[in-house]
Amino acid sequence: MQLKQLANISAALAAASCAVLGQQAQAGTLLDDWQFNSAILLYNETDRVSAAEAVFTARGDFGDDKYLNLGLVVDALTGASATGAVAQPYVQSFTRPSGRGSYEVAPGDTPLDDTFHDTRVQLDASWEQPLAPNWRISGGGHLSKEYDYLSLGLNGSIARDFNQKNTTLSLGLAYSHDSIEPEGGIAAPFAPMLLRSSFADDESYQAAFAATRDRADDTKDTLDMLLGLTQVINRDWLMQFNYSLSVADGYMTDPFKLVSVVNSNGEVQQNLYESRPDKRTKHSLYWQNKLHLSGSYLDASYRYMWDDWELSSHTADVKWRLPLGQSWYVEPQLRYYQQSAAEFYLPFLQQDEPVPQYASADYRIGKMSAYTLGAKFGTKLAAGNELSFRIAMYQQTPENDGVTAPGILADVELYEKVTAVMAQVSYSF
Amino acid sequence: MQYKKIIAGITLALLLGQLSACSSLGVKPWERDIMAKEEMALNSAPLDNRLDDHIYFSKEGSSGGRSFAGGGCGCN
Numbered sequence: 001m002q003l004k005q006l007a008n009i010s011a012a013l014a015a016a017s018c019a020v021l022g023q024q025a026q027a028g029t030l031l032d033d034w035q036f037n038s039a040i041l042l043y044n045e046t047d048r049v050s051a052a053e054a055v056f057t058a059r060g061d062f063g064d065d066k067y068l069n070l071g072l073v074v075d076a077l078t079g080a081s082a083t084g085a086v087a088q089p090y091v092q093s094f095t096r097p098s099g100r101g102s103y104e105v106a107p108g109d110t111p112l113d114d115t116f117h118d119t120r121v122q123l124d125a126s127w128e129q130p131l132a133p134n135w136r137i138s139g140g141g142h143l144s145k146e147y148d149y150l151s152l153g154l155n156g157s158i159a160r161d162f163n164q165k166n167t168t169l170s171l172g173l174a175y176s177h178d179s180i181e182p183e184g185g186i187a188a189p190f191a192p193m194l195l196r197s198s199f200a201d202d203e204s205y206q207a208a209f210a211a212t213r214d215r216a217d218d219t220k221d222t223l224d225m226l227l228g229l230t231q232v233i234n235r236d237w238l239m240q241f242n243y244s245l246s247v248a249d250g251y252m253t254d255p256f257k258l259v260s261v262v263n264s265n266g267e268v269q270q271n272l273y274e275s276r277p278d279k280r281t282k283h284s285l286y287w288q289n290k291l292h293l294s295g296s297y298l299d300a301s302y303r304y305m306w307d308d309w310e311l312s313s314h315t316a317d318v319k320w321r322l323p324l325g326q327s328w329y330v331e332p333q334l335r336y337y338q339q340s341a342a343e344f345y346l347p348f349l350q351q352d353e354p355v356p357q358y359a360s361a362d363y364r365i366g367k368m369s370a371y372t373l374g375a376k377f378g379t380k381l382a383a384g385n386e387l388s389f390r391i392a393m394y395q396q397t398p399e400n401d402g403v404t405a406p407g408i409l410a411d412v413e414l415y416e417k418v419t420a421v422m423a424q425v426s427y428s429f
Numbered sequence: 430m431q432y433k434k435i436i437a438g439i440t441l442a443l444l445l446g447q448l449s450a451c452s453s454l455g456v457k458p459w460e461r462d463i464m465a466k467e468e469m470a471l472n473s474a475p476l477d478n479r480l481d482d483h484i485y486f487s488k489e490g491s492s493g494g495r496s497f498a499g500g501g502c503g504c505n
Contacts, residue, residue, distance in 0.1 A: 037475065037476050038476075039476040039477075039480065041480045043484060053480060053483070055476050055479060055480065057475070057476065073479075073483075075483075120502055122502075144502055146502065149502065151502060155497065163454075163455055164455065164457070164458060165458075166454065166455025166456065167454075167455070172497065174497040222498075224493070224497040224498055226493075226496070226497060230471065231454060231455070232454070232455045232456055232464060233454055233455070234454075234455075234456060235456050235460050235462075235463055235464070236463055238464060238469060238471065240471050242494060242495065244493050244494060244497070244498060246492075246493055246497070246498035282491075282492075282493065282498055284491070284493055284494045284498065285437070285494075286494035286495055288471060288495070290469050290470075290471060290473075292463045292466075292468075292469060297468040297469065297473075299473070301495070303491075303494040303495075304437065305491040305493070305494065311490045311491070313489070313490065313491040315491065315494070321468060337485070337489060337491075339489065339490050339491060342490065364488060364489060364490055365490040368489070368490075370488075370489065376474075376477070390477065394484070394488075396488065396489075418488075422484070424477070424480065426476055426477070
């Protein structure tokens with residue numbers, strides 16, 4: 001049995017390499033039991049981050065409803081990311097998070113750290129099989145590695161069918177252990193960002209920089225639970241409800257983000273490294289509908305999420321797959337997202353007010369709305385292979401949560417929109 | 430806020446109760462022709478969902494819902 005599995009896996013890898021080389025895979029009987037999916041996504045924000053992400057998954061049918069799923073993800077990020085510091089009507093200098101080197105930000109520009117780059121590799125595997133009549137179980141794990149980050153995780157789920165398989169209840173659990181070791185170490189909460197130019201020599205700067213560092217690395221543990229109910233409503237309508245709970249404990253501060261301290265005229269006096277709580281409990285309710293409407297397929301979902309950081313969000317997602325001629329389909333996609341700010345989100349700190357216990361100026365946990373508008377075009381090829389193209393525009397609109405900008409801050413953009421374009425090619429064989 | 434959550438929870442529980450109590454919901458095994466199509470699968474485009482989840486996880490304050498919310502990368 002093990003030999004057969006090994007043979008299946010080697011055949012899968014052979015097929016994968018053939019595909020990569022653009023050659024015809026020699027379809028043998030072993031390969032017939034495997035389904036492969038591949039996709040490449042390019043993500044590009046105007047003036048900010050660019051990313052390329054490649055995914056390859058393989059699903060092996062081992063008979064008797066037993067399946068092995070394997071996944072490989074490689075992504076590369078480059079570009080500039082908002083630091084959290086506020087724009088000023090004059091040139092600002094910043095020290096890179098590593099403490100080595102600095103960069104300048106032009107008057108009126110939102111400060112972006114342009115040295116943002118990383119490569120990530122993720123491997124995952126899972127096995128699923130029936131346990132007893134109407135019962136299914138699955139178990140798996142993942143490993144994700146970046147230059148300064150490692151995530152290891154395990155997950156398992158159990159599902160029970162009822163009512164002639166029209167109703168399915170499922171329970172899933174996942175645990176992940178992440179460790180982070182940022183370049184330059186982890187800054188103490190609200191440690192000041194020091195500038196080399198404020199020191200007489202390298203030695204005194206290095207000593208002062210080291211004093212702002214608390215530790216070299218830290219960890220985060222996350223436990224997830226997901227309760228699901230799937231219900232067939234009628235011949236054309238399938239519904240899913242999920243409740244999920246996610247409890248995270250550990251380092252959740254972004255080691256590269258800053259909060260500006262401004263005076264009563266809005267002038268930056270100092271930039272401090274942000275600090276977030278080390279516990280977070282998130283809940284979400286998810287409702288998905290799959291509808292067959294005279295030859296077309298509608299996928300409509302809604303999610304409500306809330307957590308103990310007082311961040312809550314609404315997400316609505318609609319995809320409508322319509323036939324286009326004999327063998328093509330087109331799928332318009334629309335997603336709308338709206339979130340409230342985390343309780344410790346502040347676009348800046350005021351000099352004459354005491355520093356709070358936690359603060360972050362990261363717009364991603366501030367008040368924001370976003371939408372994605374896209375379309376996917378796909379076609380079935382010979383032997384059931386499928387080729388598809390997807391293009392989408394994603395726009396985030398951060399919003400003011402009732403903060404009055406003092407002095408010169410009233411004349412700069414504190415809540416800059418972020419626009420991204422995504423393009424994806426997928427091939428299944 | 431808490432009150433709204435409780436109302437939402439009760440509404441959902443009632444809705445779920447209705448679903449499971451109603452025996453006319455669902456189809457007979459021979460009526461599963463459409464349900465069996467891959468377009469009708471809840472996760473009919475797993476790679477699209479995987480890529481989207483990763484982007485939104487990195488760019489927004491929420492994650493999970495359809496699947497696990499947990500860790501996985503330092504992008505957030």
